[in-house]
Amino acid sequence: MSLTPNTNIAKKILTAVSGLLIFGFLTGHFLGNLLLFVGAEPFNIYAHQLTSNPLIYLAELILVIIFGSHIVTGIQVTLASRGARKKGYEVRNERTPKSWIVKSMPYTGTIIFLFIIFHIISFKFGPGFDESARINEGMLYLTMEGEPIRDLYKLVVVRFTNPAYSIFYVIAMISMGIHIAHAFQSAIRTLGVTNKTYYQLAQKASIALAVVFTVGFSSFPLYFMVSQPELAVIEEVETVESEVIEMNEVPASIEELDVK
Template sequence: MKTILSSTLSRKNLMALTGLFLCFFLVIHLLGNLQLLLPPERAEGSFNYYSDLLSGNIFIMMISYVLYFSLVAHAVDALVITIRNKKAVSKYAYDDRKQVSKWYSRNMGILGSILLIFLIIHFKDFWYLYKFGTVPKDKEGYKNLYVVVIYAFKSWWYVLLYVFAMLALGYHLLHGFKSAVRTLGLYHPRYAGYVQIFGLIYSYAITIGFSIIPVYVHLTHFGLWN
């Protein structure tokens, strides 16, 4: 029993650490993607330069390996912990928890599964194509990922899929950030209110920031404002 408990705690600590790293990565990723909101004549060169910098810088490449590890470890740990909790928690304990917890706290597995499916699609359409596919060059000689992104957001259903996934991400972050801080022992009662406020602001900022981009691109290039 002690071994199982220790193993679970270790997995929760790893999931918390990888989760917080992914939270940090989301900020960097969002800042880069916000360049898509620039006027087209500026956005193309700026975004392609940013993409080339991420793929050609040795330091960034090392960080990317940490990112890949974090994504896999976070997903695997979440799956293992969810299965163990399902087996360990009785129906009555679940009903009691249902009385006091938010619905998204009880459905982190479902939200995580939605995000995993989205990540597979996202990696296939952008990362894999950029790394191994045929991408045209822009006038500066960089791979023109900007054109690839613009074309992807031409489809309204792809925009809806993206926004839906970002909503799932937002709810995932609402529970995940506070849970990670608490798991690592950083959730002191004196600072609990600040942690909750920061987590709320962070979750909304990430969700809205990422959701605006495909909607804006679709409307400006193919929609009402075209």
């Protein structure tokens, strides 16, 4: 007898646990991102400290496992359920209100998954990921202490001042909100809360979390899209560009950047 998740309930419990852990990640991610509203310097330093810590690899591995198991078990359970009724009804009337939210879970999940891939490619692995290419990509930021770090803030601004980009983000965040609206209370239920008071609380919390995370994460693209801030920092970066090139004799190949 092992802990192998050999039944749908076991898988569901894994989906629920990983889902709740993802909430932890989202909360951290959101709080960190709030620094965007404070300014370029704090945000860039925060981002730098986060990514330069060697523990980041462990953290990333854990995140991959969490997301991975959430996705894999989610898909498994969905497929098992799809296969349980191959011939459907001619007429269908459901009594539970807003059942489309439940039914959209695989779809909102897929949107979120695609979004995450895109998000990681365009930010984490986006311009400035490669330290040596930062100058050429215009993604270098010098802190007050003079330390050269990645100018992630600039990247955020460049991306989010593009309305198409921001709107796509907001749509993805709404999908996430819909996902969360069912997910949190569902997870609580899956994990065995039978007490009606707690359960009803979880239902309310589910909606609250959905709203907080959707509005919260959407506020970043919307803020930059609406405010269209001047990228004052860019000049500062350009002034130090030559020095850095000196340090790096051979510049990395220059990619076409949508930043420019």
